[in-house]
Amino acid sequence: MSTNPEEFEFGSHIGEERVAGAPPHGPPSLRAELRGYIIGLVLAAVLTAASFWSLDEHVIYAPGIVMALIVLGLAQVGVHLVFFLHLTTAPDNTNNALALAFGVLIVSLIFFGSIWVMYHMNANMIPTKTLMQMRGG
Amino acid sequence: MTLLGKLTWQAFPLDEPLPLFSGVAVFLILIGIILWIWRNGHIPYLWREWITSVDHKRIGIMYFMLGSVMLLRGFIDAIMLRTQQAMAFDAPGFLPPSHFDQVFSAHGTIMIFFVAMPFMIGLMNLIVPLQLGVRDVAFPTLNSVSFWLTAAGALLVNLSLVVGQFDRTGWLPYPPLSELRYSPGVGVDYYCWAIQISGVGTLMTGINFVTTILKLRAPGMHYTRMPMFCWTALASNLLIVAAFPVLTATLAMLLLDRYVGFHFFTDTAGGNSMLFMNLIWAWGHPEVYILVLPAFGIFSEVVSTFSCKPLFGYRSMIYATMAICIIAFMVWLHHFFTMGAGATVNSIFGIASMIIAIPTGVKIFNWLFTMYGGTVRLCTPMLWAIGFMVSFTIGGMTGVLLAVPPADFQLHNSLFLVAHFHNVIIAGVVFGAFAGYTYWFPKAFGFVLDERLGKWAFWLWLIGLWVAWGPGYIVGLEGMTRRLQSYDVAEWHPWLLVMAGGVGIILLGILAQIAQIIVSVRTRDQRRDLTGDPWDGRNLEWATSSPPPSFNFAALPNVTDLEPYWDIKTRAREIGELARPEPQYEPIPMPRNSPTGFVTAFFATITGFSLIWHIWWLVILGLVGAYATFVGFAWRDHDEVLIPAEEVARLDRANRAARATRLQEQMAERESQRESGR
Numbered sequence: 021m022s023t024n025p026e027e028f029e030f031g032s033h034i035g036e037e038r039v040a041g042a043p044p045h046g047p048p049s050l051r052a053e054l055r056g057y058i059i060g061l062v063l064a065a066v067l068t069a070a071s072f073w074s075l076d077e078h079v080i081y082a083p084g085i086v087m088a089l090i091v092l093g094l095a096q097v098g099v100h101l102v103f104f105l106h107l108t109t110a111p112d113n114t115n116n117a118l119a120l121a122f123g124v125l126i127v128s129l130i131f132f133g134s135i136w137v138m139y140h141m142n143a144n145m146i147p148t149k150t151l152m153q154m155r156g157g
Numbered sequence: 158m159t160l161l162g163k164l165t166w167q168a169f170p171l172d173e174p175l176p177l178f179s180g181v182a183v184f185l186i187l188i189g190i191i192l193w194i195w196r197n198g199h200i201p202y203l204w205r206e207w208i209t210s211v212d213h214k215r216i217g218i219m220y221f222m223l224g225s226v227m228l229l230r231g232f233i234d235a236i237m238l239r240t241q242q243a244m245a246f247d248a249p250g251f252l253p254p255s256h257f258d259q260v261f262s263a264h265g266t267i268m269i270f271f272v273a274m275p276f277m278i279g280l281m282n283l284i285v286p287l288q289l290g291v292r293d294v295a296f297p298t299l300n301s302v303s304f305w306l307t308a309a310g311a312l313l314v315n316l317s318l319v320v321g322q323f324d325r326t327g328w329l330p331y332p333p334l335s336e337l338r339y340s341p342g343v344g345v346d347y348y349c350w351a352i353q354i355s356g357v358g359t360l361m362t363g364i365n366f367v368t369t370i371l372k373l374r375a376p377g378m379h380y381t382r383m384p385m386f387c388w389t390a391l392a393s394n395l396l397i398v399a400a401f402p403v404l405t406a407t408l409a410m411l412l413l414d415r416y417v418g419f420h421f422f423t424d425t426a427g428g429n430s431m432l433f434m435n436l437i438w439a440w441g442h443p444e445v446y447i448l449v450l451p452a453f454g455i456f457s458e459v460v461s462t463f464s465c466k467p468l469f470g471y472r473s474m475i476y477a478t479m480a481i482c483i484i485a486f487m488v489w490l491h492h493f494f495t496m497g498a499g500a501t502v503n504s505i506f507g508i509a510s511m512i513i514a515i516p517t518g519v520k521i522f523n524w525l526f527t528m529y530g531g532t533v534r535l536c537t538p539m540l541w542a543i544g545f546m547v548s549f550t551i552g553g554m555t556g557v558l559l560a561v562p563p564a565d566f567q568l569h570n571s572l573f574l575v576a577h578f579h580n581v582i583i584a585g586v587v588f589g590a591f592a593g594y595t596y597w598f599p600k601a602f603g604f605v606l607d608e609r610l611g612k613w614a615f616w617l618w619l620i621g622l623w624v625a626w627g628p629g630y631i632v633g634l635e636g637m638t639r640r641l642q643s644y645d646v647a648e649w650h651p652w653l654l655v656m657a658g659g660v661g662i663i664l665l666g667i668l669a670q671i672a673q674i675i676v677s678v679r680t681r682d683q684r685r686d687l688t689g690d691p692w693d694g695r696n697l698e699w700a701t702s703s704p705p706p707s708f709n710f711a712a713l714p715n716v717t718d719l720e721p722y723w724d725i726k727t728r729a730r731e732i733g734e735l736a737r738p739e740p741q742y743e744p745i746p747m748p749r750n751s752p753t754g755f756v757t758a759f760f761a762t763i764t765g766f767s768l769i770w771h772i773w774w775l776v777i778l779g780l781v782g783a784y785a786t787f788v789g790f791a792w793r794d795h796d797e798v799l800i801p802a803e804e805v806a807r808l809d810r811a812n813r814a815a816r817a818t819r820l821q822e823q824m825a826e827r828e829s830q831r832e833s834g835r
Contacts, residue, residue, distance in 0.1 A: 115371050126399040129486045130439050134432075137490055140498040141431050 060103025067096045162771035163343065168321045175256070180319035209750040211297035212707055213282045216304050218601055220279030221594070223308055227271040230315065232667065234264035236660055239625070243657035245643035246650040257642040258325035259344065263314065265328025266348060269444070270355060271311045273582065276590035277451040278307075278362055281390045283601055284593075285366065287698035287705065288384045290375025290714045290721070295368040297748040298790065303358040303365065305758030310355025313765050317347040321769070324348035327640070329437050330411065332422035332430040337415045343769050345415065349408045350765040356405050363397030366390060375697070377716035381475070384696045385461075385468055388475055389454030392482040393447050399486070400443035407436040431496060438489040446485040448582070450478065452589025453520055456542045459592050460524045462694050463539035464531030467720055470523040477516035477523075484513045494565045503562040510560035514553060521546060536692070537611035541592035544619045545584050552580030555630065573633025576626045583622050591618070591670075599686040603703045607680075610673035617666030625659025628652035687815045695723040702812035708747055708800055711809035712740035733824055735817055742806040746797040753790040757783050 071092040074080055080088055101107040107116050170176040194200055207215055237252060237260050244250040252260060286294055294300050317323040324344035326335045335345045370391045374383070383391075411433065413419040420426035422433045461468040468474065490498060490506035524546060533539065555577045559565050568574055591614075599605045632652045637644070677684065690699040700722045701709055718724055728736035764779030766772075 122395065123399070125483070126486055130403065133487075133489075134435050134439065137435055137498055137502055138429070138432060140502045141435075141496060144497045144499045 056103055060099055063099045063103070064096060067092050067099065071096075160772075160774075162767070162773070164320075164770040164772065168343075168770075169319065170322075173256075176318055183315075184319070204752075205750070208755050209301075209752045211293070211301045211748050211750055211754075213286050213294050213297065213300060214601065214705065216300050217279045217281070217283030220275045220282060220304055220307070223304075223311060224272050224275035224279060224590070227267050227275070227311055229667075231264055231267035231272055232664070234260050234267070236664065238264060239653075239657040239660040242641065242644075242653045245641075246647070246653070247645050248643065250643060252642070254642045255322075255325060258640075259323045261640055262324045262327050262344075262348070263317075266324070266352075267311075267314060268582075269328065269448075270352060271307070271314065273448045273586045273590070274355075274359060275307060276594075277393070277448055277586070278303075278359070280455065280590065280593045280597065281366060281393075281451055284597055284698055285369065285387055285390050286373075287600070287701060287709060288387050288696050289370065289373060290378060290697045290710060290716060291369070291373045292709050292713075292745070293748060294365050295373055296365050298751045298753055299361050300365055301751065301754030302757050303362040303754075305754040306358030306361075306761055307355045309758040309762040309765065310351040310358070312762055313347060313351040313354070313769075316766070317344070321347065329441065331437075332411065332414070332433050333424065335411060335415075336423060338423075345411075346769040349412050349415075350768055353405060353408055353412075354761050354765050356401055356408075359397055360401045360405070363394040363401065366394040367398055370394070375710075375714050375716050378721075381472070382716055382719050382721075384454075385457035385471070385474055385478075386451070386454035386696075388478050389450040389457070392478045393450040395482055396443045396447045396450070396485060400440045400447065403436060404440040404444075407433065407440065410436075431493075434493050434496060435489075438492040439486070441492065442489040443485045445578075445582070446481055449585045449589070450481065452545075452586050452593075453478070455589045455593040455596070456524060456545060457520075458696065459538045459542045459596050460527050462596075462692050463534045463536055463542075464528045465534070465693070466527055466531035467695070467723075468523065469526035469529075470519075471719060473519055474523055477519040480516040481513060484509065484516075488513055491560055491565070494562045495569045500562075507560050507562045507565075511557055514557050514560075517553060521550060536595075537606070537608055537615060538592045538596035538692075540612060540615045541588045541595070544615060545588040545592070548584035548588070548619070548622060549581060552577060552584055556581060568633060570639050571633040572629045572637045572639055575639045576629025576633055579626045579629070580622070583618075583626075588618070591615075596692065597698070599691045600689070600698055600701075600703050600705070602681075603686055604677065604681040604684045605686055605691050607673050607677045607684075610669050610676060614666050614669035614673060617662055617669055621659050621662030621664075621666055623659070624662055625656050628655045628659075688819045689812060689816070690722075690726075690819075695720040697722050700725065702808070702815075706805075706808045708745045708805065711742060711745075711805050729820055730823065733820075735813060735820065739810070739813065742802045742809065744802045745800045745805055747800055749796050749798050751790065751793075753786055756786045760786065 071089055074085060074088045074092070077085075101120070105116075107113060107120065109117070170180070194203065207219065210216065238257075241250040241252045241257060241260075250257075282294070282300065286292070314323070321343040324330055324335075324340075324347060326340060326345060326348075330340075330345050330348055333339055370383070370387055410419070410421040414421050414423065414428075420428040422428045422430045424430050457468055457474065488506060488510045490502060491510045494503050494507070524542070555573070559568055559574060559577060595606055595611055632649045635646075635648055637646070637649050686703040689702040689705070691703070692699075697714055697716075700714060714721060725736045760779045760782035764776055764783065767775035767779060
């Protein structure tokens with residue numbers, strides 16, 4: 021932990037103009053901001069087009085299509101995070117990065133956990149149809 | 158399709174005396190209270206100072222009041238359940254099965270969503286901004302919306318008492334029973350919409366508090382200088398943000414099944430009812446930690462203050478809290494070991510459930526070591542904390558026992574399980590809420606609660622808890638399953654009579670608490686807290702006057718260490734005068750009050766009610782109204798009021814004078830002690 025007094029000054033309160041976590045040099049110029057959004061828009065559009073295009077069986081190896089879609093989807097998430105939600109690796113962005121990591125962790129736990137649990141349930145259960153027949157239904 | 162949807166005169170219990178009379182009685186009491194308030198001209202005051210208030214302290218107090226009123230409602234259900242089971246040995250008792258099912262469903266729903274949650278969120282509202290040394294939460298108006306949406310959910314649950322009926326499927330509506338085919342009435346719909354509306358409020362509270370704790374802190378307050386209660390509040394709100402959308406989505410799927418014929422959970426049409434259990438517990442297990450983590454924070458504050466020592470193992474406490482925050486999402490399957498996931502899955506979730514007991518154990522030891530070597534003052538909050546440590550440890554151990562899958566196959570859905578979760582939730586969450594209530598009451602209202610009646614309340618609750626739920630473990634091991642409307646096993650009957658006695662003892666405890674409030678309010682002039690620091694506290698909430706001014710701090714404190722207020726006091730005692738010089742008083746802008754929350758909740762209630770009864774035109778009207786309220790709020794451009802510097806100076810100087818007097822008294826006392834010691 022540094023004892024640099026400026027680093028302590030991340031608190032802010034109601035009525036204060038400065039917002040904690042805001043860039044210290046003031047807002048970036050309109051040009052720079054516009055450039056960021058346009059790059060993001062182009063990348064997002066390209067990735068979207070690519071996922072439709074990859075559905076054509078002649079373009080890539082057919083069994084790989086699902087994997088390709090997953091990869092393109094993740095890339096799309098990345099583009100949105102960087103260009104539209106402005107996630108960076110700057111020190112004032114630690115909270116956002118941590119929040120994202122926490123979110124990804126929890127969603128993965130619930131998502132993959134549920135699939136795993138439900139798969140085992142399914143494998144161990146009597147199929148509903150058999151059950152209905154046993155009951156005479 | 159009629160104008161009033163499914164709502165007809167048959168919805169009112171005109172032929173059932175019990176709900177009819179209780180409903181009419183409650184209605185008359187409510188009308189009476191409103192008339193009394195109106196006659197005495199308090200409505201403008203209530204509207205201006207409370208209903209439209211966006212002050213976190215006022216909202217916190219209103220949350221706590223909502224929780225208290227709902228505790229009475231849920232406790233009446235508890236009395237009915239215990240009485241029924243005491244009477245129903247080889248007999249029908251006084252509650253017919255359809256009514257009994259509604260009572261246990263309502264009891265669980267109310268106690269978790271509308272008692273435990275408002276208690277915890279209320280205390281967080283009251284204290285977290287004060288401890289962080291800031292003036293309000295990050296989004297004050299959103300905070301008010303959250304509260305009023307929670308209140309709207311509570312209103313809908315209570316409305317089901319007189320209009321229609323409540324859910325009969327237990328506090329979690331498991332399909333297939335909760336599907337339209339087996340529950341064609343409005344009960345499940347009441348449950349779902351009440352929880353959906355209050356759930357939105359809770360989610361917004363979560364976002365609000367995560368933002369507040371991460372972004373708004375007094376200058377110098379590092380993460381590792383935050384009071385323990387703020388840490389547990391952060392963990393709890395992270396869990397809210399992560400878990401509540403799961404609840405909302407799960408109930409939305411059930412509602413789609415019920416309203417528009419989807420088949421998410423209908424086994425016979427390609428759905429899977431087990432998916433509901435899986436998803437609802439993916440929310441449900443984190444939910445218990447959402448409730449108990451703030452309570453752990455409260456106990457940390459109380460134990461440290463009343464042992465006159467800093468909290469032992471502050472860092473390990475943070476690690477334990479955050480470990481619980483993550484592992485809370487890895488144990489949900491232990492709620493349905495018996496559903497048949499097989500040995501691999503069951504053992505992994507069983508082991509995870511045992512692992513989560515370890516950070517909790519770390520906390521218990523930290524509290525014990527905080528007390529060790531300290532000067533322990535047995536005031537009421539500390540009694541609740543000690544009662545918690547003893548009872549919760551036992552409840553926790555029965556939990557670890559239930560986490561062993563083979564044992565769980567014997568105990569699943571028995572009264573052993575029910576005894577376990579009452580043991581941990583009452584001893585953990587409810588005792589925590591009461592510890593926080595007695596500890597922070599002087600901060601909220603400016604006078605200390607009566608200690609003698611407080612101690613009576615504690616002992617009655619503690620003994621009542623064990624008399625009511627100790628036998629639960631025994632009958633559970635004897636094979637009694639939960640939710641039995643009547644039974645014919647003679648061995649259970651004496652224990653169930655004892656349990657009914659236990660609920661009577663808890664009733665006396667609640668009466669002692671009511672008496673405590675009445676006595677304390679009557680004698681408030683003798684029990685004023687003039688300095689704002691009645692317990693010799695250690696964190697920043699005690700650096701403000703009691704009750705704190707709307708802006709909390711005249712000048713934001715500069716935090717240089719853990720326990721900032723203790724440092725200030727120590728320095729003051731060393732130099733013999735107030736440690737902080739009088740600040741330069743400046744006008745303080747504060748958020749303006751707003752009726753947005755109240756009006757939004759009004760429309761949300763209308764929307765919920767008309768969705769339950771399929772009154773579609775009213776649904777549209779409610780939604781449009783709620784949206785218009787939001788637009789109206791977004792449109793306003795005058796959103797702050799300026800508190801003049803003179804007003805700030807007046808309030809702060811009065812408090813400084815009181816503190817200076819107290820300091821002189823303490824110095825004189827110490828001097829005379831030194832004289833007599835010589």
